[in-house]
Amino acid sequence: MRALYISLVSEFYKSRKTLAFWAAILLPVIVCGLITFGFYSGSEKILARHYPPMMLWGNYIGAALGVMGLLVMPFYVIFMAFSVNNIEHKNDTWKMLFAQPLNKFSIYAAKYLYAVFLILICLFLFATLTYGFGYLLQVLVPEYNFNQYNPSSILINSYTKLFLSSFGILSLQFILSLLWGDFLKPMGIGFVGTIMGIITANVGWKYAYLNPYSLPTLALRITKVSKNTDPLEFPIFTQEIWTSLIYAIILFIIGYFIVTKKSIK
Amino acid sequence: MGNYAIETVGLNFNFGNQVIVKDLSLQVPKGSIYGFLGPNGAGKTTTIKILLNLLKSPSDQVFIFGKEINSNRIATLKRIGALVEQPAIYGHLTGKENLINRCILLGIKKTKADEMLSLVGLAEAANKKANKYSLGMKQRLGIAQALISDPELLLLDEPTNGLDPNGIIEVRNLMIDLATKHQKTILVSSHLLAEIERTATHVGIINKGQLLFQGTINELHLLSKPMLEIEVDKIESASSFLTKSGYEIAAKTDRVITVPFTSAQKSGELNTLLIQNGFTVSSLYQQRKDLENLFLDITKTN
Incomplete structure (x- = not known):
C-alpha cells in the first residue's frame, strides 16, 4: 500500500505542471463558464420560453453534459490515458521507474488510478461548477427560477454515470498508450473508436454497448430519456455501466501482465 | 559468494x-x-x-x-x-x-x-x-x-x-x-x-x-609486461642458442625474437652474448604494450 501511495504522490508531483493536469481543471471551468455566459447574455430568450424550474435546470445541465458526454469526454479520457504514460515515454524514464525498489503493480496501478483521479476531478468540477454557476445565474438574473429546484441528485447521478461509463475507454486507451510511445497510434485508434461508438450508439444498434467508446453516449442517452419522467429515479448501474466496469477490470489485469513482461530495452 | x-x-x-x-x-x-x-x-x-x-x-x-x-x-x-x-x-x-x-x-x-x-x-x-x-x-x-x-x-x-x-x-x-x-x-x-x-x-x-x-x-x-625485441640474423639458430642459454622465448617471427624484458643491464648482456657467438644483432629494443593496445588486442581476437 505504501508503494502505491508513494507512486501516486510521485505521479501528482510529476504532472502538476503539465497540461494534462491543468486540463482537468480548465476544461470544466471553460465549458461551464461559456454555457453560463450563454445563459446570462441570452437570458431574455430563455426566459421567454417559461421553463418550469426542473426543465430550466435540465436545459442548463444538459448543455454541459451534451458537449462533454458526446465528444469531449472520450477524447479527454484518451488524452489522460496518453499523458500519464507519455510522460515516461517522452523522457525515457520507464527504466528509472522500474529500477526503483517498488513493486511493478504499484507503479502501474498508481498511473491508472491517477488517470482515474484526473477524470474524477474534471467531472466533479463539472458537476459543482454547474451547480454553483446555476445559483450565480439566479443572482445575476433574478427572473430565473433556478432556486426553486434542487438539481444535486440529477447532477450526481448523471456525472457518476458518465464517470463510470468512461472506465472502459480509459482501460483500453491506457494499454495502447502503455505500448506505444507516440501520440498518433492511440489517438488514431481512439478517434476511430469514438466515431464508431457515437454512430453505433445513435443508430441504436443492439450490440453498441459492447464498444467501450459508445458507453458514455449510451449512458447519457438513458439519462436524458428518464429525465423527462422522474429525474431522481434513473438507475446508475445500467447495462452500459456494468459493461464499462467489466471492460475496465479485464483490461486492467491484461495491462498489468503487459507491464510485468515489458522489457526495458 | x-x-x-x-x-x-x-x-x-x-x-x-x-x-x-x-x-x-x-x-x-x-x-x-x-x-x-x-x-x-x-x-x-x-x-x-x-x-x-x-x-x-x-x-x-x-x-x-x-x-x-x-x-x-x-x-x-x-x-x-x-x-x-x-x-x-x-x-x-x-x-x-x-x-x-x-x-x-x-x-x-x-x-x-x-x-x-x-x-x-x-x-x-x-x-x-x-x-x-x-x-x-x-x-x-x-x-x-x-x-x-x-x-x-x-x-x-x-x-x-x-x-x-x-x-x-x-x-x-x-x-x-x-x-x-x-x-x-x-x-x-x-x-x-x-x-x-x-x-x-x-x-x-x-x-x-x-x-x-x-x-x-x-x-x-x-598482461602487458615489457618485452625485449631483438632483430637478429640466422634467426633459427639464434633462437635455439638463446633457449639453450636459458632464455625464455616469448615470440619469434622470421626477423624478430621476443623475450621478456628484465632490466637494461640484462638486455646488454644478452646483446653481448649474441655478438660473441657470431650473430649479427641489427636492433634491440624494449617494447611495452600500453593498456589501450592490450584492450584492442583482447577485444580483437574475440
Missing part, C-alpha cells in the same frame, strides 16, 4: 535469436571500483539492465550481495543506485524537482535533493528546467539521482559521457571518494580503457557478450 557485491554465474541473455550476453561470469568484489570495459555494442548496457532486473535474467544466474535477483527484486534494488545510458530526467521539471521526485519514490527526506545538487555542482542550476541543461549537466543530475539513496552499490553506465575534462576528473575523484571513504562498490562501464585505468581496482573486459578478461588492474598490467 559472500565477498561479491555482484556475481553472475554463466549468465546468458538473448533478444529473440540474437545472443547478447553469453556465459558471463562477473565477480565484483565488495568495495571495489569495477571497470566494465568493452567496445560499443559489447553487451555492457544489457548486462547493467539485467543487474537492475529491467531485463529478466534466467533464475539463479544473477546474485547481488549474495541474493538471487529475481526472487529478491525490491530488497536488491534498495541497495543499488544506477545511471543507465542517458540519464532519466523529466525535462519539464527543474533539476531540484527531479531529485525531489526521486526522494518521494524512495521515501527519503527531500532535503537530500539540495545536498546532492551541491555534491554534483548543480546548486546554481537547481531551479532551471532540466530540458535546458547541457549534456554534461544532465549527466551530473543523473549521477546525483543514482547517489541520492546512499546506495551500497552503484551501477554507472558511461558516467562521463558528455562531460568536459574538468567534469571527467570530478566524476573520477567522486568515484574514488565513494569507494575509499564510504565503502561503496561501483561498477562503471566504459568503452575507453584510459577512462577506467585511473580509477578502477578491478577490470572486466567484455566483447560480443563474452567476458574476455577479469581481474585486478595489476593483473591486467602484468
Whole structure:
C-alpha cells in the first residue's frame, strides 16, 4: 500500500505542471463558464420560453453534459490515458521507474488510478461548477427560477454515470498508450473508436454497448430519456455501466501482465 | 559468494535469436571500483539492465550481495543506485524537482535533493528546467539521482559521457571518494580503457557478450609486461642458442625474437652474448604494450 501511495504522490508531483493536469481543471471551468455566459447574455430568450424550474435546470445541465458526454469526454479520457504514460515515454524514464525498489503493480496501478483521479476531478468540477454557476445565474438574473429546484441528485447521478461509463475507454486507451510511445497510434485508434461508438450508439444498434467508446453516449442517452419522467429515479448501474466496469477490470489485469513482461530495452 | 557485491554465474541473455550476453561470469568484489570495459555494442548496457532486473535474467544466474535477483527484486534494488545510458530526467521539471521526485519514490527526506545538487555542482542550476541543461549537466543530475539513496552499490553506465575534462576528473575523484571513504562498490562501464585505468581496482573486459578478461588492474598490467625485441640474423639458430642459454622465448617471427624484458643491464648482456657467438644483432629494443593496445588486442581476437 505504501508503494502505491508513494507512486501516486510521485505521479501528482510529476504532472502538476503539465497540461494534462491543468486540463482537468480548465476544461470544466471553460465549458461551464461559456454555457453560463450563454445563459446570462441570452437570458431574455430563455426566459421567454417559461421553463418550469426542473426543465430550466435540465436545459442548463444538459448543455454541459451534451458537449462533454458526446465528444469531449472520450477524447479527454484518451488524452489522460496518453499523458500519464507519455510522460515516461517522452523522457525515457520507464527504466528509472522500474529500477526503483517498488513493486511493478504499484507503479502501474498508481498511473491508472491517477488517470482515474484526473477524470474524477474534471467531472466533479463539472458537476459543482454547474451547480454553483446555476445559483450565480439566479443572482445575476433574478427572473430565473433556478432556486426553486434542487438539481444535486440529477447532477450526481448523471456525472457518476458518465464517470463510470468512461472506465472502459480509459482501460483500453491506457494499454495502447502503455505500448506505444507516440501520440498518433492511440489517438488514431481512439478517434476511430469514438466515431464508431457515437454512430453505433445513435443508430441504436443492439450490440453498441459492447464498444467501450459508445458507453458514455449510451449512458447519457438513458439519462436524458428518464429525465423527462422522474429525474431522481434513473438507475446508475445500467447495462452500459456494468459493461464499462467489466471492460475496465479485464483490461486492467491484461495491462498489468503487459507491464510485468515489458522489457526495458 | 559472500565477498561479491555482484556475481553472475554463466549468465546468458538473448533478444529473440540474437545472443547478447553469453556465459558471463562477473565477480565484483565488495568495495571495489569495477571497470566494465568493452567496445560499443559489447553487451555492457544489457548486462547493467539485467543487474537492475529491467531485463529478466534466467533464475539463479544473477546474485547481488549474495541474493538471487529475481526472487529478491525490491530488497536488491534498495541497495543499488544506477545511471543507465542517458540519464532519466523529466525535462519539464527543474533539476531540484527531479531529485525531489526521486526522494518521494524512495521515501527519503527531500532535503537530500539540495545536498546532492551541491555534491554534483548543480546548486546554481537547481531551479532551471532540466530540458535546458547541457549534456554534461544532465549527466551530473543523473549521477546525483543514482547517489541520492546512499546506495551500497552503484551501477554507472558511461558516467562521463558528455562531460568536459574538468567534469571527467570530478566524476573520477567522486568515484574514488565513494569507494575509499564510504565503502561503496561501483561498477562503471566504459568503452575507453584510459577512462577506467585511473580509477578502477578491478577490470572486466567484455566483447560480443563474452567476458574476455577479469581481474585486478595489476593483473591486467602484468598482461602487458615489457618485452625485449631483438632483430637478429640466422634467426633459427639464434633462437635455439638463446633457449639453450636459458632464455625464455616469448615470440619469434622470421626477423624478430621476443623475450621478456628484465632490466637494461640484462638486455646488454644478452646483446653481448649474441655478438660473441657470431650473430649479427641489427636492433634491440624494449617494447611495452600500453593498456589501450592490450584492450584492442583482447577485444580483437574475440
